[in-house]
Amino acid sequence: MTKVHVSLPAEAERNVQAFIDExxxxxxxxxxxxxxxxETLVDLHGDRAAYERWQAGKDLSAAERVRLQGYxxxxxxxxxxYYAEKDEERYTESKYLQWLWRQFDATPMADNIHxxxxxxxxxxxxxxxxxxxxxxFFKGITFTYGHNISVGDNTVIHDDVHLDDRGKLTIGDRxxxxxxxxxxxxxxxxxxxxxxxxxxxxxxDDARVTYDAMVRAGIRVGTNSVVGARSVxxxxxxxxxxxxxxxxxSIRVKPGWESVADPLEDSLVNRQDxxxxxxxxxxxxxxxxxxxxxxxxxxxxxxPEPDSNG
Numbered sequence: 175m176t177k178v179h180v181s182l183p184a185e186a187e188r189n190v191q192a193f194i195d196e197x198x199x200x201x202x203x204x205x206x207x208x209x210x211x212x213e214t215l216v217d218l219h220g221d222r223a224a225y226e227r228w229q230a231g232k233d234l235s236a237a238e239r240v241r242l243q244g245y246x247x248x249x250x251x252x253x254x255x256y257y258a259e260k261d262e263e264r265y266t267e268s269k270y271l272q273w274l275w276r277q278f279d280a281t282p283m284a285d286n287i288h289x290x291x292x293x294x295x296x297x298x299x300x301x302x303x304x305x306x307x308x309x310x311f312f313k314g315i316t317f318t319y320g321h322n323i324s325v326g327d328n329t330v331i332h333d334d335v336h337l338d339d340r341g342k343l344t345i346g347d348r349x350x351x352x353x354x355x356x357x358x359x360x361x362x363x364x365x366x367x368x369x370x371x372x373x374x375x376x377x378x379d380d381a382r383v384t385y386d387a388m389v390r391a392g393i394r395v396g397t398n399s400v401v402g403a404r405s406v407x408x409x410x411x412x413x414x415x416x417x418x419x420x421x422x423x424s425i426r427v428k429p430g431w432e433s434v435a436d437p438l439e440d441s442l443v444n445r446q447d448x449x450x451x452x453x454x455x456x457x458x459x460x461x462x463x464x465x466x467x468x469x470x471x472x473x474x475x476x477x478p479e480p481d482s483n484g
Contacts, residue, residue: 182288190289194296201300207267208248211274215245218281247273254318257340258461259370259453261321268321271301276316284313298325306347322359325349326379341372341391341451346379352403354386361391361446366469374449378413387422392446398428409442417442 182190200210216225221242228234228242243249247270254260255269275297284290294311301320306327314334317323322339325331326347333353337343341359345351357377363369373392377383381395385403389395394410401407402418402425411417414435415424422442427435455461470477 180288187288190292194289194293197293198296198299201271207270208246211270212246214274215277216242218278218283219245221245245277254340257318257370258455258459259372260319264321265319268301268319271297272317272320275301275320279313318359338375338391340370342374343376344374345377346381346397348380349377350382351377352382352384352387355383356388357383358389358391365471367465368463372451372453373446374451376449381411390444390446392444392449394445394449398431400428407442409444411442412436412439 181187197210197214200214201207216222224234224238225242225245228239234242250273252269252272255265275294278284278290278293278297283293290313291310294315295305295309298305298309298311302323302325303321304324306325306329308328309325310330312331312333312335315331315337316335317337318340320339322342323337323345324343325345326349328347329345329349329351331337331345331351332355335351335354336356338356338358338360343357343359345357351357357375359375360370360372363371371391375389375391375393377389377395378397378399380398381400383389383395383401384405387401387403387405387407389401389407393407395401395407396411396413396415398414399411400416401411401422402416404420405418405422406420407417407422409421411422412424412435414428414431415438416426416428417424419425423440424438424442427438
C-alpha cells in the first residue's frame, strides 16, 4: 500500500470535528432540515453578514437576493423532482440533503480532503438508505434521490461518479468506484423514452469498477471482480472475473482465484428482468411528454397515412 496517514494540525482538527458534529446533531434533531441546510450553506459560503441583512429586511441587490435564496433548497428544483414515480414523502427530505451535498462541493472546503471526506460520510448517514463505516466519498458525486442507495463498510467512491438510484442501488463492503463511473438503476423504452423501468443494481463486496465505466441498470457486478476502464457492462459480472470492452466481456479470472471462479463465457448474461422493481403512479398524475414525439411506428397497423403534400 502506497498511502500514508495524514492529519490536520490540532487546532484545525478540533474546528473541523466541532463543525461536523454540530451539523450532524442538528440534522439528527427535530429541527427543520430545510433551515439547517440553508444556514449551513450560508456559513460555508461566508455569507452570514449578507444573510442577516436580508433577514432584517434591509435593501439588497437582485443578485444578492437570488444568491441568498439559493441556499434554501425550497427555492431550487432538481432534475429528479420531475420524476413521476418518486416517493414524494421520502424525496422531500432527501432533496434538502442532496442540495447540501451538491452545494458543499461548490465551496473551497470541498477540496480539503481530511474535512470533506468526513463531512460527506456524515451526510451519507442521513441521506442514504444505509451507509457503513469508514467510507470515502470524493468530490462531484451525484445521485438521483440518495435514499435508494446502500453502501457497505470501507468503500471508496471517487470524483465525478453518478449513482443513479431511480430504482435501487446496493454497493457492498470494500468496493472501489473510480472517477467518472456511472452506475444505473433505470432504463428507458426504446420507442417511448418517457416509459421508465426501474431495477435493483448491485456491486458486490471487494469489486472494483474502474475509470469511466458504465454499468447498466439491473446488473450485478460480482464479488472481487474488476470492470475495466471505459467498459460498458450489460450483463452480470461473474465473481473474481476481470471484464473489459464495449460490451464488456470476461477476459480472465483474477490470478489465484481460479478454483472458486466460474469458467470464462463468450458473453455476460443479462438478468435485468429478475431485478425489475414495480411501481405505481398516482391516478391524478399531471403527466406530460417533454419531447412530443410521434410514437406510432410507420409499419404499425394503426399508423397514420403519410402526408401527400410531403
